[in-house]
Amino acid sequence: MSRTKFSNRSICALASMACVLGACSKPAPQPESAGGPPPSPVEQPTPTAAPTATPASTPEAKAEAPRAAAAATTADRGWILEQAMAVASAIPTKIHDRERAQCQEWVALAYLDAGDPIAAARYAESIEGWRRGECEGLIGVQYALKGDRELALKYARLAMERAIGEQDWRRERIQIEAAKIHAILGNAIMARDLSAGASQAETGKVDGAVIPVLTPEQFEAQAKVLDEVIKGGTFDGMRNALDAYLPLLRRMTSNREQALAAAATIDAALPAMPMDLQIIYGTRLASALHALGETGRAKERLDLAAKQVAETVFLPEDLTSMQVEVAKARAGLGDADGARAALDAALASYESRKKEIVDVFRARSPRALAEGYMAIGDQAKAETCWLEALAAGTINPNSRPRAEDLSATLVAMARSGATITPALRERIAMCRKSLGEPW
């Protein structure tokens, strides 16, 4: 599975769109290079149960439970991300400046996913290098989607300042976020100018950024634009078009014919993709089809994705996250039992094969499993997997990979709405305490 194909930028941008669409509370992806499933905040399946382990027993308690759970989740998220930032910032800059910046960015983006750009900005200030500019651009995108023009432009400007003197690919990653801000705000000329000269893979994302702010009357025209891009056959265009199409599809609830045509276009485009992307986009398409009431087709699409996972040879560290991707989508289709069975099978597979996975890559699998169990509301199983992820992340004797793993696991916990139990708190403290020389 590719981490780079789904950058932090797209994670956060898509998550920002998801927030506008009311999807902030849904499970969010793991950070780039952390080994989780590719991000799909917009298309994540709706959990079949709230992410709490103990169901409320009385009517009063039932009424109060969601509010209390939300408060607890918010408090826990804050604590978890504070831990994550402390871990990231403990990584020494002298040798591991790139790893430190990446881990810090994960934390800032997790706050952004949670709809808290103020906290995201506060943490972004700690980041040295180009990732700070990228983060600031993404913060600006969220402000733009919220309609706060002044702050959006402020962050566009800050981001562009960080782009100065950077290598082209880093500059483009920042610049495109600024272009997206202007596109969302309706400054088409500025958006075009900022994206001029950037690679196709980046410029195509500007088109996708405006999906959340389109009116239903604009859907057809936008769909035609995306159809043309897909027909053009350039794969970066196709990828960007699919990234834009899937959220658009979910917004097409008032025009079934239009939606089905869009789904057919996406479906037809997938065989041209590498297998890992076929699986990922296939699960997202299944989720969208389900939302449109096309349950049979959704299930067929998901079964195909499951078959592809089973028949594809993945590196040992990547297999589990692909299995979890399908399981989560199955949960989104309302097949809680099927999802649980798939997760249990993936867990058993991981347990039997984990020694084949190099220790620095091992925590990715239980982390993905924990997110999967969170998606079906099984806090207890999730906790077991979080604990396994934390343990797996401490096998390597060096603190740099341990800190990266701990940061990634904490961020995944925060994004999943994990509740901090005493056991988790104790394990996290132990992990933090173990950090130090040698890095």
Next chain:
Amino acid sequence: MKLMNASCLAATLLVAGAASAAEILVTQNISTSTTWTANNTYNLQNQIYVLPGATLTIEPGTIVASTTNLGGSLAICRGARIVANGTNESPIIFTSTADVATWTAGNPKTGTPRVAMNEWGNLTVMGRAYIGKYGNGAPAGNTAAPNAANFAQMEGLTGTSSTDPNVIYGGGDDLDSSGTFSYVSLRYGGKVIGLGNELNGLSLGGIGKETIIDHIDIWNNVDDGIEIWGGNVNLQYFSVWNIGDDSLDIDQGWRGKAQFGLIVQGYSGNAAQGSGTGDNILEIDGAEKSDAQPVTTGVVYNLTMIGQTGSTGGDTGVEFRDNANLQIRNSIFMDVGEQCIRNTNSDGEATGGQTGYAFNGTLSYAARWTTPYNTYSSVNAFANPAQAYQAQASGNLIDVRDCVFYNNLNASAYNEANTYGVFTSGNNVNAGTLAANPADMPIVAITKGTAVNPNGSLIIRPVTSIDPRAAGAAVTSVGTAPNDGFFEQAQFRGAFSSTGNWLCGWTAADAFGINIAPPGGCVIAAPCPADLNGDGSVGGADLGALLAAWGTADGDIDNSGDTDGADLGVMLAAWGSCPQ
């Protein structure tokens, strides 16, 4: 000697002779992050792996001198890091004890060039970026299309199995970092223990673009000088001499940039795999098989390529194979033995009928010369090729622009160059063919020694002195590399301006007296460790950074491992502009 973690490095302290430094015999893999310090020398006793998660930091000025012919070698596994940041004043040198024996009083800036190679192993680095490899001995699960699950076993390394994580490279993270290495000189290498093949001077498999590599020197290696498989790492400032096979060999979908490279063909002996004498200066393969992706799509600026003209020892200037795309700009082709540019498609893949350009609907070789750089093949393509292929930014998939050609005497030297219009477009200059005029030479000076025939069939005239600074048509170019934050906008052709010589101070050629210093001598930037923010002076910002790092390793100037009063003292003593 600094304390080293006994769990990861079984080190034996000996007394070194020439270097008057403690010699550490490195006998076991490095699983715990470790620092090699300049007050020791390190002797690799076998194939040493830096295991996933560990970081090997090597201080400037550190010598890694391995017992001659023992086969010591160093490999950085996927998920591990190397941080080897030398300076031009204090380079990091990997070599053999036989080389060290020629140094005067252990001074690494001295020594005698020898006809030798294969005396120790090499530096191999393995990362997790995409590679293009399937079929033909690739792991069974590898796919023709880019796939994060595609991997390959590193040439010359023997693992416990073909999937041993210590010996494989490849993955799906083009932003992967394997660390940083700068001002590193690798000399007389290529030996591998227990195998019939040899090692390249520097092997880079699946290296991502967050890895930083600059100022690399390869002197006398039995196989290739630098070989890159896949990934998208960039290279800047490299000097490759007397290589037994190809000086720079690229394969499996490299998608990077390179600038400022000096390649000098010569000989270093006779060997089974690399012949011991130079083969191609650049050998550019696309992918394995030919229709796989990623496919090599790169750009190089400012190379000075010096071959072996008039002899049978040098081969092609730039040999293209297997769907490779490469742009060569602002460079010098000089003394090339055969054709300056050639498509051979000959790398043994013919057995499956998948030979090279145009295989399975891919573009023909000829079409590459006229197809814009941003036209991506749809055969086994990336989902987002423009993101994957970011190195080229203008022109065609293959082009040669703004280069100077000099003294390429083979009768067929320009056959393909003429076929593809190299001299009718692209600002290229042919500064002399059969009657090359020394006044037109694109470098200041070069001296070659008596012709030798080291392996009985390939005649070589070794370069005995060189002043590689630009001269003649190389002094000014029409265009420059793009302003992309990586390239320097050098307005000249070849690796050196008319005034500067970056070989000074850190390369084998300089230590051995082959490099001719420019008038006024080599200018070597003095180290300025107190300049923490790298702005060229030591001032308030550096002081602020030091105070912020107090008690940690982040502001450590004196390499004590901590930021403390001693570092403050060093900083205050260095207050003001850094020495030039």
